[in-house]
Amino acid sequence: MIEEWRLIELTINDAYMNMAIDEAILTMIQKGKSPNTIRFYRWNPSAVSIGYFQSLIDEVNVEACKQLNVDIVRRITGGGAVYHDYNGEITYSVIAYKEKLPEDILESYHVLCNGIVLGLKKLGLNPAFKPINDIVVNGKKISGNAQTRKLNAILQHGTILIDVDVEKMFKVLKVSDEKIKDKMIKSVKERVTSIKNELGKEVNFNEVAEALKKGFEEALNIKLSLGKLTEEEKALAEKLKVEKYSTKEWLYKR
DSSP: OOEEEEEEEEEEEOHHHHHHHHHHHHHHHHTTOSOOEEEEEEESSOEEEEOTTOOHHHHBOHHHHHHTTOEEEEOSSOSOOEEEOTTTEEEEEEEEEGGGSOSSHHHHHHHHHHHHHHHHHHTTOOEEEETTTEEEETTEEEEEEEEEEETTEEEEEEEEESSOOHHHHHHHBOOSOHHHHHHHHHHHHHHBOOHHHHHTSOOOHHHHHHHHHHHHHHHHTEEEEEOOOOHHHHHHHHHHIIIIITSHHHHTOO
């Protein structure tokens, strides 16, 4: 019998709410109150998220973010600083009971990232999982992923690039030297790709979300049924947004 998981369809929130919802669902799963969940989301306004262990001052050009109306948020997952473009990306999160996935972290990345690989194949791409936590198409990165585990629960979220604005990315991320910056922009253009680049055409966000849904169903042998956040999850997300993710204390934690 195929197990049923909850799907929260593509929504658009600001950075603080996006991270608050992920943590709210994770907390409720820890308490045994929520089902295994996959959600897809976008960021409005565009945002930079930094990894839990990173220093905001070292990684982000705060002034440029203000000028360009780009939010900044700290994640509870590790990894590097990521620019999330409103027009160029879908983010997913998988939040589940730990026993549903391999104990070994690398193996669990492989299983979950396979959902994205299978989804992108449905769009006509030829992706591959590149350990530890990237997905590449023609040798170029199209998706980066990060994970955290809390007691009996696991959260993995990551980006799927539909389009990429490398110049803007380097305005908001901090690079100390202009010469180095030019080299890095060139290097990222050579190493990073997007669905639009690979297919040579505009792609609809909902079409990508639908393909990813099918990919995850196949990879995890589950059926995704449309659901909504519970009242408890919503209340906790609102609280986390205000009291944690949008505070200077959390943002400047390191």
